[in-house]
Amino acid sequence: MKKISGISKRWFFGTFCVISGIIIAFAAIAVFLIFGYYYNYIEMTLDSRASDLVNTYFSQYISTNDETFVVGAINFVEDFSDKDIMEVWVIDKNGKPIVSSSGFDIDSEPVMPDYELAKSSETNKAKWTGKLSTGEKVMAITAMIPSVQGEYAGAVRYICSLEDVDNMLLFISLFIFLIAGIVLLLVFASGRFFIRSIVRPVLQVNATAEKIAKGDLTARVNTGGMHDEIDQLCITFNNMADELSQTESLKNDFISTISHELRTPLTAIKGWGETIAQLGDSDPETTQKGMSVIISESQRLSDMVEELLDFSRMQNGKMQLNKSRIDVLAELDDAVFTLKDRAMREGLELIYNVPHFPLPMYGDAARIRQVFVNLLDNAIKYNEHGGKVIVLAEIKDDKLVIFFTDTGCGISSENIPRVTAKFFRANMSVHGTGIGLAVADEIIKMHDGEMTINSVLGEGTTVTVTLPVEASEVNESASE
Numbered sequence: 001m002k003k004i005s006g007i008s009k010r011w012f013f014g015t016f017c018v019i020s021g022i023i024i025a026f027a028a029i030a031v032f033l034i035f036g037y038y039y040n041y042i043e044m045t046l047d048s049r050a051s052d053l054v055n056t057y058f059s060q061y062i063s064t065n066d067e068t069f070v071v072g073a074i075n076f077v078e079d080f081s082d083k084d085i086m087e088v089w090v091i092d093k094n095g096k097p098i099v100s101s102s103g104f105d106i107d108s109e110p111v112m113p114d115y116e117l118a119k120s121s122e123t124n125k126a127k128w129t130g131k132l133s134t135g136e137k138v139m140a141i142t143a144m145i146p147s148v149q150g151e152y153a154g155a156v157r158y159i160c161s162l163e164d165v166d167n168m169l170l171f172i173s174l175f176i177f178l179i180a181g182i183v184l185l186l187v188f189a190s191g192r193f194f195i196r197s198i199v200r201p202v203l204q205v206n207a208t209a210e211k212i213a214k215g216d217l218t219a220r221v222n223t224g225g226m227h228d229e230i231d232q233l234c235i236t237f238n239n240m241a242d243e244l245s246q247t248e249s250l251k252n253d254f255i256s257t258i259s260h261e262l263r264t265p266l267t268a269i270k271g272w273g274e275t276i277a278q279l280g281d282s283d284p285e286t287t288q289k290g291m292s293v294i295i296s297e298s299q300r301l302s303d304m305v306e307e308l309l310d311f312s313r314m315q316n317g318k319m320q321l322n323k324s325r326i327d328v329l330a331e332l333d334d335a336v337f338t339l340k341d342r343a344m345r346e347g348l349e350l351i352y353n354v355p356h357f358p359l360p361m362y363g364d365a366a367r368i369r370q371v372f373v374n375l376l377d378n379a380i381k382y383n384e385h386g387g388k389v390i391v392l393a394e395i396k397d398d399k400l401v402i403f404f405t406d407t408g409c410g411i412s413s414e415n416i417p418r419v420t421a422k423f424f425r426a427n428m429s430v431h432g433t434g435i436g437l438a439v440a441d442e443i444i445k446m447h448d449g450e451m452t453i454n455s456v457l458g459e460g461t462t463v464t465v466t467l468p469v470e471a472s473e474v475n476e477s478a479s480e
Helices: 006-049 052-058 066-079 113-119 163-213 229-279 284-316 328-345 365-381 436-446 471-479
Strands: 087-092 097-100 125-131 137-146 152-161 324-327 349-353 360-363 388-396 399-406 450-456 460-468
Touching: 006 125, 006 137, 006 152, 006 163, 052 066, 052 152, 066 087, 066 097, 066 152, 113 125, 113 137, 113 152, 152 163, 163 229, 229 284, 284 436, 324 328, 324 365, 328 349, 328 360, 328 365, 328 388, 328 399, 360 365, 360 460, 365 388, 365 399, 365 436, 365 460, 436 450
Parallel strands: 349 388
Antiparallel strands: 087 097, 087 152, 125 137, 137 152, 324 360, 388 399, 399 460, 450 460
């Protein structure tokens, strides 16, 4: 037998056992009340017979001799109308039964505890429930008949058999407990089904999670189609697995890309280093050109490593800003000036139009410039010969809005929401690590700004950066 554990065990001991106890308790109480009701009814019936009518009936016989009392006893028994449901005895003053409504002889020494109790009772009546010498269970009530001398002239004893009543009550009790058992069985079956509907998917989720943890990113949970919370959990888990699989794929692509990106400048540095070493001082012009390439590629490597470090800090939540009061348009000017020559070399037209006055804001100058350089670099990198790079800026509601527009390859609508995700690259044919926009977006958010991207595939892309600036300074500069 499979050992009960986990949720099933907690449900069995914490819920089913409690419900079972309550149902059994209610069944036992119901049986007790039914027994009590029937026994009380029998007692009330016997007690109603042992009323003052007995004394009234025998009043004409107790003042005469014993023979007259016997005659009265016979007449009382003959006139008794409930012979079919109970037996009645008439007992003389010596405690000996004279006559019985059953017509059978009475034992010479009958069991009559109620008679003994009635003699000493203030009400002249007493009840007894027990078994006769024959083993039959009965309930008996004895009512004493007082005499004129203050003694007892005799007694009348009413006896009701409890055998049929007990059999009927036993049947009712069994029926009640049968109903309780059926209810418990239904509760157990429905609860078992409900628990299994929870436990099975949870176990499946756990097994699938173990497969994913071991590297099988294709593992998925089968949804039950119940459209409930468990089904939603399975769907969410599968979505998470899809994201993990996609992230793993992007990570592998990133590793491959970054390896290629690192190899290219390293190959150039190594090649020119070997060339310079072989030439020595014989060809100063070639040596100078080689040193220029080595310096350029080294800077490229340095920028790439710094970008990776920034991404690592961002992922770990350790990216920090050195904020101060800066001129944001001056940082934009520097970024444009830095990449202007490169745009011209690649045959691109650079259009630059921004307000010509200082625009202060509270931020990290190096990080802001890093964002601008990254966006301009992307605009140039993903553009084509003869295209345009347009940088426009305007002030709206105490905020600086900068538009970086290119006429390059563009981004498909389904990829736009993912371009700021880690490792993602919309165009694999262009060199890049796929983390520049993610870092830029994080830096803008840390400055309480916003970066949005709009693009049409094959037509170009516009990246909009919105940054908060000092309102008073904006108004003064604009009025001059």
